[in-house]
Amino acid sequence: DAGVIQSPRHEVTEMGQEVTLRCKPISGHNSLFWYRQTMMRGLELLIYFNNNVPIDDSGMPEDRFSAKMPNASFSTLKIQPSEPRDSAVYFCASTAGSGSSYNEQFFGPGTRLTVL
Amino acid sequence: AQSVTQLGSHVSVSEGALVLLRCNYSSSVPPYLFWYVQYPNQGLQLLLKYTTGATLVKGINGFEAEFKKSETSFHLTKPSAHMSDAAEYFCAVSYGGSQGNLIFGKGTKLSVKP
Numbered sequence: 327d328a329g330v331i332q333s334p335r336h337e338v339t340e341m342g343q344e345v346t347l348r349c350k351p352i353s354g355h356n357s358l359f360w361y362r363q364t365m366m367r368g369l370e371l372l373i374y375f376n377n378n379v380p381i382d383d384s385g386m387p388e389d390r391f392s393a394k395m396p397n398a399s400f401s402t403l404k405i406q407p408s409e410p411r412d413s414a415v416y417f418c419a420s421t422a423g424s425g426s427s428y429n430e431q432f433f434g435p436g437t438r439l440t441v442l
Numbered sequence: 443a444q445s446v447t448q449l450g451s452h453v454s455v456s457e458g459a460l461v462l463l464r465c466n467y468s469s470s471v472p473p474y475l476f477w478y479v480q481y482p483n484q485g486l487q488l489l490l491k492y493t494t495g496a497t498l499v500k501g502i503n504g505f506e507a508e509f510k511k512s513e514t515s516f517h518l519t520k521p522s523a524h525m526s527d528a529a530e531y532f533c534a535v536s537y538g539g540s541q542g543n544l545i546f547g548k549g550t551k552l553s554v555k556p
Contacts, residue, residue: 430488
């Protein structure tokens, strides 16, 4: 398996622009997670989906952030409008949930977002 | 709410010295326990995990961790540090269920001096 795939790997944009981050989870995994990592705040869970349904979005910073999972193989995290304080590395992770995986999460390589 | 505490945001050891990274969780119910490692500019990857059975768990790159229920701890150790071990290490817990969410600690950055 190719693992969790994220695109783009790097994104540089200007304040006020819309940014869309993409994630393809591992085939067969039923849960997907979006994390943000910064030097100041460390690793933060933004939102997670189970069977394509958002379960907990309490980590989403504000209404400028939205996430969707239209099907089991694709998810997006959108920031509109973007601000410099959104600059961070965004990780997507997936897991098979219950069963023999014991909830081990597999992480993608991340998208490094810079908002100027 | 359940939480994970990693003592020390930054640990520095000399090459060849013992590595000890501490992790404690807050729960009366034993969780599943994980250590993840993040090398610079990379995503997190699983180092080792405890689910059931033997409380001493061996992982990749010579690391191991011991689950101590009485101390609610899952400390990570390696007898002899190597320069390539320099990375950030995250402890995480899960309480099972179909949703698969983990609770992560804040991470410990390990530096290895020559």
